[in-house]
Amino acid sequence: MDAIARLMTRAVSAGVIEPRERPQHFARGLHELLQKRGMAVYFSSVGASHVDLAQAVRETPPDTAVIFIQYAPAWFGVLPLIVAVLRWRLAGRWVVLCRTRAPFDRPKQRLAYEVLRRLVGVELVGTESLEEALGSWPPERLPPAHRLAAGWRAERGPAPLAEILDLLRCPRCRAALAMEGPELVCSEGHRHPVVDGIPVLLPERVDLELDRHAAEHPAGDAYDAASHPGWHELGFHKRDLVARLLRRAPVPRASIDVGCGDWGLHHGIAGSIGRDLAVAGDISLDLVRHARGASTAPGRIHYLVFSAEALPFREGVFDLTYCSEVLEHLSRPEEALAEMRRTSDAGRAILTIPNEAVTGKLEKDHVQTFGYEAFQALVRRYLAVRRTLGVYLFVEQDIDALPRTLWGRLRMALYLRAGRFFPARSVNVIVDGRFRS
Numbered sequence: 001m002d003a004i005a006r007l008m009t010r011a012v013s014a015g016v017i018e019p020r021e022r023p024q025h026f027a028r029g030l031h032e033l034l035q036k037r038g039m040a041v042y043f044s045s046v047g048a049s050h051v052d053l054a055q056a057v058r059e060t061p062p063d064t065a066v067i068f069i070q071y072a073p074a075w076f077g078v079l080p081l082i083v084a085v086l087r088w089r090l091a092g093r094w095v096v097l098c099r100t101r102a103p104f105d106r107p108k109q110r111l112a113y114e115v116l117r118r119l120v121g122v123e124l125v126g127t128e129s130l131e132e133a134l135g136s137w138p139p140e141r142l143p144p145a146h147r148l149a150a151g152w153r154a155e156r157g158p159a160p161l162a163e164i165l166d167l168l169r170c171p172r173c174r175a176a177l178a179m180e181g182p183e184l185v186c187s188e189g190h191r192h193p194v195v196d197g198i199p200v201l202l203p204e205r206v207d208l209e210l211d212r213h214a215a216e217h218p219a220g221d222a223y224d225a226a227s228h229p230g231w232h233e234l235g236f237h238k239r240d241l242v243a244r245l246l247r248r249a250p251v252p253r254a255s256i257d258v259g260c261g262d263w264g265l266h267h268g269i270a271g272s273i274g275r276d277l278a279v280a281g282d283i284s285l286d287l288v289r290h291a292r293g294a295s296t297a298p299g300r301i302h303y304l305v306f307s308a309e310a311l312p313f314r315e316g317v318f319d320l321t322y323c324s325e326v327l328e329h330l331s332r333p334e335e336a337l338a339e340m341r342r343t344s345d346a347g348r349a350i351l352t353i354p355n356e357a358v359t360g361k362l363e364k365d366h367v368q369t370f371g372y373e374a375f376q377a378l379v380r381r382y383l384a385v386r387r388t389l390g391v392y393l394f395v396e397q398d399i400d401a402l403p404r405t406l407w408g409r410l411r412m413a414l415y416l417r418a419g420r421f422f423p424a425r426s427v428n429v430i431v432d433g434r435f436r437s
């Protein structure tokens with residue numbers, strides 16, 4: 001059995017870290033190989049400084065069980081790398097260090113590398129050739145089984161449409177669908193295109209104005225790290241909070257991410273989590289294409305274009321429904337909740353909204369302006385709510401100004417954590433519950 005097959009018996013999610021500007025093809029080759037074998041893989045090109053590496057640790061998706069680091073002696077400062085490895089290890093990750101046979105320039109480097117080597121789970125030498133490096137993997141050195149990933153089916157190819165055809169329903173008439181050439185057709189004759197492997201299952205004939213959608217929803221706009229450092233931080237905090245909620249329960253059998261958006265911040269945890277089935281979709285083909293491109297696990301997730309108000313699935317499919325920052329965009333959010341309940345197997349639901357009663361309107365295309373009470377009243381008609389958490393206690397308005405100073409960062413850390421206990425006064429509200437059957 002080869003190294004990857006052995007690894008996948010213990011963990012099926014991995015991160016691959018490559019030194020930026022010093023790519024040696026190893027990390028990219030490894031990334032491709034792991035993905036091809038069905039692992040969920042997070043890939044990152046990382047700068048050499050403490051700040052860059054700290055950011056890489058921060059951005060690691062919460063379900064990542066194993067981190068591969070392509071070590072380049074003249075690039076990564078060993079000390080920042082040691083700190084990063086320690087932080088990954090404290091977060092329960094297992095680290096694989098990959099390096100070339102090239103000698104070290106300075107004795108100090110050699111010594112520091114020796115420290116690093118002792119911190120990692122396994123060291124692979126011979127990175128000029130991928131086969132050589134993987135061949136050097138000692139069979140007994142394997143990570144402990146990861147809690148989130150352990151329940152996933154180990155081997156998975158790309159997600160073919162045929163796998164979910166039985167579950168799909170026409171969004172116009174709810175009849176079953178069949179493949180007919182490049183289209184999905186129902187018994188009433190409603191035709192739905194499949195574009196780029198992505199079924200477009202919308203209730204009306206919606207004009208796919210891709211350019212307009214792309215202009216209206218640029219990738220990663222709201223949580224962009226450079227221009228919105230505060231919102232970026234808030235997004236990570238929310239992601240990690242949801243990941244913690246998910247870890248408390250067994251790995252779900254079938255999950256759906258309703259309104260996956262265009263990139264991977266939340267996606268990595270909710271979209272890719274279903275053990276047997278993971279589905280993610282949004283209203284625009286362009287958003288879904290972006291999401292698939294940014295995904296850690298494109299082969300594990302079925303991507304579709306759908307409307308939250310007419311989900312193209314039969315009754316009782318999912319046991320985890322995740323819907324983050326979507327309901328405020330809908331003119332009929334109660335229809336979306338009814339659809340989520342219909343397609344759920346009386347399963348768990350994690351719903352989040354921006355609390356615009358506290359912040360004021362955040363985006364012009366928010367049709368609903370939810371406050372905490374209104375949102376609770378709405379969701380309690382469909383869900384037995386188990387817990388409600390907040391993110392970021394809204395004390396200071398200029399969230400993006402905070403990470404720019406040390407004192408601001410400390411305050412932000414406090415507000416982020418305090419929000420949890422004061423959801424009614426927080427920027428985001430997370431509801432965790434179960435659909436009433």
Ligand SMILES: [Zn+2]
Pocket residue numbers: 170171172173174175186187188189190
């Ligand atoms: Zn139909």
